[in-house]
Structure formats: C-alpha cells, structure tokens
Amino acid sequence: GAGVSQSPSNKVTEKGKDVELRCDPISGHTALYWYRQSLGQGLEFLIYFQGNSAPDKSGLPSDRFSAERTGGSVSTLTIQRTQQEDSAVYLCASSLDVGTQYFGPGTRLLVL
C-alpha cells in the first residue's frame, strides 16, 4: 500500500507569511506525528495525534505553530508569520497505534 505522503515537497516563502503543510498518513494508522529537522541536526518532535485523544502539543516551539487532524486521517501543520529560523525539513510519520513509525519524504521549507 501507499506510504506516508506529504505536500508540498518544497516551499519557499517570505518572512511573515503563513504556510500550510499537509500529511496523508498510511491508511488505518491511528497515530500521526510531526517532526522537524534543521540542516545537519537531529529530529525535533513537534506534535502527536492518537485517535480521538487530545493531541500532545508539547513540542510546538511557539504559538505560531498549530496542527489539525481531520477525521482521524489527514493532518495540516500551519506556521503563522514565518521566521527565517523556521526553515527546516518538516517530517510527518504515522504508526499503527503506538509502534514503529513510518515517515514521509518531508517538506523542505525555506523562509527568505
């Protein structure tokens, strides 16, 4: 079956603009995660959705970041008033319940 997909694959935006990043998890996976990875750095956890439970937002770096998961499937990560330090690869992963995480290819965000 299809893996995790993300769109867009690349996004260039100007400082101060809002951006939306989309993630389509593997069908049937109840858990969905957002991470970001800056150049040459490790993985930074952002937010976690599990079924209908309240999401774990503890990794969101500021209130400019928010995420939704509609219908237990597709998720959107929104960054408002983007800053240059937001430039990174944003990775989405999904898992069956809480288990092995399968990652998408990522969205490369560049804020000019």
Added chain:
Amino acid sequence: DAKTTQPNSMESNEEEPVHLPCNHSTISGTDYIHWYRQLPSQGPEYVIHGLTSNVNNRMASLAIAEDRKSSTLILHRATLRDAAVYYCILIGRGGSNYKLTFGKGTLLTVNP
C-alpha cells in the same frame, strides 16, 4: 530517558558486511531497541527492532548482547544504497516515549 551512544562515522566497502554498534547501558527492562536510517535528502526509514533475542529481516540483522547494554546492527552485504545515517533508539514497551529523538547517529560511507 535512556540514551544511546554510537560512533560518529564508519566506512565500509561494497558487498562486505558492516557491523554498526550501539551502547545503551541504562536501558530498562521494557525498552525495545529500534534502528532507523536516513538516506540523503529522505525521511527516516525503519530498519529493525528487538527486545532480547537476535532478529533478522530482509534489510538487516540485529544482535543484542545478553545484558542488553549494547546491540549491533548488521548489514550482511553493504551496497552503495546503504550509505546513510543510522540511528539507534530505545522505545518503551508501552510506547510511552513515542517522541522519537534522533541524536547524530552513525554516518555510514560505502566505498565502491
């Protein structure tokens, strides 16, 4: 949180076996040992995981020390496509530490 220690880099020749070590001396009895890898410009990819016994799958083998304080990821015949950063992480049995935290991992270079 239980932590892992890996060499920064390793080098191998094509079609030779590669043994990637990981130390996790503070592992708890309920922690699974997971390995992920990240190819250049791609999202992380699950490789293998185990608890106590050695494990084999189509990608690799995982050898776990009797005291579980270390493990070794074995690629039986390295190919150029195996060049990646390999991450060893611990995930609790209940999945409580689902926030994957990748450190710097081991950068594997495969020479033709």
